[in-house]
Amino acid sequence: MSAAIEGEVVRRGEAGYAGTWSAMLWNELKPQRFPDLIVRAASERDIPAAIRLARSEDLRIALRSHGHSWCGSPLRDGGMLIDLSALTAHEIDPITRTATLQPALCGREFVAALAPHGLTFPAGHCGPVALGGYLLSGGLGWNSGALGPAAASVRAVEVVTADGAARTCSKEEDPDLFWAARGAGPGFFAVATRFHVTLHDLPTAVAETTYAFPLGDVEPVTRWATAAAKRLPANVEASFMLATASPDITAATPRPKVISFTGTAFARSPDEAVRCLEPLRSCSLSEHALFRRTDVHKSFEDLYSASSGFWPRGHRNVVDTLWSDTGYETLLPALAASVADAPSEQSLVLAPLWPASQDRTLSHDMAFSVLGETYVAPFAIWDDPAADTANTRWLRDTMRAVEPYRTGHYIAEADLTADPSRARRSYTPQDWARLRSLKTAYDPDNVFHTYLTP
Known part of the structure; x- marks a missing residue:
């Protein structure tokens, strides 16, 4: 089934696994946790195929946008790690003041691309941090005092759920999933492949x-x-x-x-x-x-x-x-x-x-x-x-x-x-209970790893 994946598939024990594993985190402090399988997605098309492979081998899935998790959430013992770092595309529409972006696009690159249009986005303070994990966690970035957390500027999120289905969530469509996609962070129970965001005036x-x-x-x-x-x-x-x-x-x-x-x-x-x-x-x-x-x-x-x-x-x-x-x-x-x-x-x-x-x-x-x-x-x-x-x-x-x-x-x-x-x-007690309930509803077979614990 891995033949359906265009990107690289590396199994633990194979040549090259150690180097691939080490590259999964920016932090030089590498936790000694080892996925059984690392899938380096070449495109969004690889995501449903990777989920099908994980389900066929009973592997739980963790995700990586760019590896800037301080505590190393992408690295789990066993299971599959899907590396999204090749998904860096973005499209800017200066007329509607909106953009779409893939999860591994870095904040510094996005801000630089918006500037010629007189637009900006509250990207993170550390330039190399990818926008995927940042937005899923809420996003505390530049000028958020005026613009709010970055997730407040997210209009919709394209995801692939645990059943391998692609769907788009927003306030109007799948609002529960959209609610979770703006703050659940490493416990999000789907793969976010593209974010639709509202842009703001560039401070000149x-x-x-x-x-x-x-x-x-x-x-x-x-x-x-x-x-x-x-x-x-x-x-x-x-x-x-x-x-x-x-x-x-x-x-x-x-x-x-x-x-x-x-x-x-x-x-x-x-x-x-x-x-x-x-x-x-x-x-x-x-x-x-x-x-x-x-x-x-x-x-x-x-x-x-x-x-x-x-x-x-x-x-x-x-x-x-x-x-x-x-x-x-x-x-x-x-x-x-x-x-x-x-x-x-x-x-x-x-x-x-x-x-x-x-x-x-x-x-x-x-x-x-x-x-x-x-x-x-x-x-x-x-x-x-x-x-x-x-x-x-x-x-x-x-x-x-x-x-x-x-x-x-x-x-x-x-x-x-x-x-x-x-x-x-x-989270507040009410929000924590809601997240747990939505995890059960959207991922009943527990395909995705939940929050990292000791």
């Missing part, structure tokens, strides 16, 4: 203001920044970062740990962008700042280049997330103590304000939902395999420090291997 001017302070100033800095951020308009993306100072902040060695605060305005003109950042122009703590740069004009390429510096290729990573209703004035000092003791200088904590927009109606009627008023994401990043245990322990200890304040997790970046409840706690 982007400007950024950044302050960095010694990590010991975390409490006053957090108080100032959270107060100032309340006066920022929705089109300004604001975030804290707790990290080791970058070389452009200080040349001191060893480089100190810092708390930085950045506001990025997406506007229609350079003057408007600067006006949007006005609440950040003055800072009562500025004499303590190690670094201060205001109203710096940027391009999307600049933004992507900067983010690539924080998450470089060739490194080992473990990540987790936490939604909370507790203020940053409480959360960040607790996290700063962890950052100060991080075994790797590359590890950091990111705390974006309103990562999915202050307007919660933009997250309605989809599996993804905002589960708290505040959000933090610790990243353990290192390069020495001998340090795996120390850095993984650091991440888990950091999460335990703020666990009492947890109201939920974000499924795209939750450490699903940390605790069996991580996936469940990424």
